[in-house]
Amino acid sequence: MHWYIIGSMAALLTMFGFVPQVIKIFCTKSVEDVSLPMLFQFGIGVLLWTLYGFHLRNPIHVVANIVTFLTLSVVIGLYIHYSYVIVGRNNER
């Protein structure tokens, strides 16, 4: 029970770890200082952790990494939107 709580807390904190970054990007509409290679490196890493979690047969591990991957995808989507799409629109003017 004790380890279940520690594992669940760890999972909750890291699987929603990119949520504050999503909120910040939504508020500031700016991603200039965020590293895109960091986002992609985490994306591939988290996908591999998910596979490894299946191997360990540890459901906390698998679910946590899938949710991390999904929130990370939102950050990457917002990054592309606010850097390339917005810049593209400004260049058209």
Place this chain on the structure above:
Amino acid sequence: MHWYIIGSMAALLTMFGFVPQVIKIFCTKSVEDVSLPMLFQFGIGVLLWTLYGFHLRNPIHVVANIVTFLTLSVVIGLYIHYSYVIVGRNNER
């Protein structure tokens, strides 16, 4: 052997996941768009994952999370340096 490679790749990618962000902050000397709550949330989460890794008796899990925590500490240190220290110096002028 197959799972060892997947686990090691996952560990390498995520444990050095914040390195591209460290490099970006060093180059731009700006952290305005990076979310500090994200860094702290990951910090606490990764510490708890380390404990949980000890429980699982999985060395890859433990080492990966300790290294992630260390690189994350560098990002937090740089964040504080480039936001508060630099801003403080500019205000003194």
